[in-house]
Amino acid sequence: MKKISIINLKGGVAKTMSAINIAHILATVHKKRVLIIDLDKQGNTTKLFDKHNKGKYSVADLITNRCSIDEVILKTDYENLDLIPANMDLIEANFKVMLDVSIPQQFRLKKHLDEIEEEYDYCIIDNPPDINASVINALVASDDVLIPIKVDKFAFDGMKELITQINNAKVSNPNLNIKGCFITLFNKNDVNIQGEEFLKASEEYKMFNTHIRRTVKADESTFANAPILEYSKRCAAAKDYKALVEEYLSKE
Ligand SMILES: Nc1ncnc2c1ncn2[C@@H]1O[C@H](COP(=O)(O)OP(=O)(O)O)[C@@H](O)[C@H]1O
Numbered sequence: 108m109k110k111i112s113i114i115n116l117k118g119g120v121a122k123t124m125s126a127i128n129i130a131h132i133l134a135t136v137h138k139k140r141v142l143i144i145d146l147d148k149q150g151n152t153t154k155l156f157d158k159h160n161k162g163k164y165s166v167a168d169l170i171t172n173r174c175s176i177d178e179v180i181l182k183t184d185y186e187n188l189d190l191i192p193a194n195m196d197l198i199e200a201n202f203k204v205m206l207d208v209s210i211p212q213q214f215r216l217k218k219h220l221d222e223i224e225e226e227y228d229y230c231i232i233d234n235p236p237d238i239n240a241s242v243i244n245a246l247v248a249s250d251d252v253l254i255p256i257k258v259d260k261f262a263f264d265g266m267k268e269l270i271t272q273i274n275n276a277k278v279s280n281p282n283l284n285i286k287g288c289f290i291t292l293f294n295k296n297d298v299n300i301q302g303e304e305f306l307k308a309s310e311e312y313k314m315f316n317t318h319i320r321r322t323v324k325a326d327e328s329t330f331a332n333a334p335i336l337e338y339s340k341r342c343a344a345a346k347d348y349k350a351l352v353e354e355y356l357s358k359e
Pocket residue numbers: 117118119120121122123124125151291292293319320321322323325326329344
């Protein structure tokens with residue numbers, strides 16, 4: 108099972124949109140067995156799959172060892188796609204993990220995921236715009252990191268801190284690999300076009316060729332509680348997410 112963290116310390120850069128659609132495309136187009144983990148207390152991924160507070164347990168129970176991994180996994184409406192849900196309990200759970208030094212704090216998620224190593228091909232983790240105990244657990248459990256970037260004046264805010272956290276996680280997880288950044292919410296205007304050129308030319312960040320275009324269908328898909336490919340197969344973002352997954356798979 109390949110574990111991929113979708114992360115950026117900024118909110119509103121399409122982390123959740125990307126996690127949901129990468130997971131859904133891997134499961135439905137590529138027929139992979141996929142687990143998506145919601146690690147944001149807001150539970151947007153969980154809500155899209157209509158599983159908010161529907162299961163007995165959430166990821167908060169998992170990282171505080173109040174349930175087993177089998178007990179927390181929910182089936183979604185899509186074949187090959189399962190979910191570990193999140194809710195506000197994650198706030199308290201993160202404190203508990205921080206305070207409980209009796210067992211290693213950063214390996215909790217990894218330990219649980221090791222148990223289902225053979226059951227899935229991919230695990231996609233939707234991280235919050237934050238660094239906390241569960242995010243550190245995600246980085247320690249992950250093989251790859253994907254960073255969605257929205258081109259604006261503040262695009263790189265928090266990037267240095269994120270790279271520092273990723274490097275810290277490498278102490279516990281030497282295999283962790285920043286697979287690359289990709290541009291989201293792309294508009295065909297000067298700022299985006301020049302921003303993209305600048306990023307692709309810069310040595311500092313590895314960039315995917317594929318960008319994800321901005322489309323009103325994306326917002327609509329969240330109201331429809333559906334991944335973009337189910338909501339509007341032919342819209343720009345659906346095509347772009349399919350291309351992004353292809354590009355990711357070609358780089359494996
Ligand atoms: N390709 C897109 N086109 C238009 N709107 C998008 C696109 N991707 C995401 N959005 C919208 O942008 C907002 C932020 O996306 P979200 O995935 O929740 O970001 P994050 O998880 O980084 O906070 C949401 O309202 C979402 O519907």
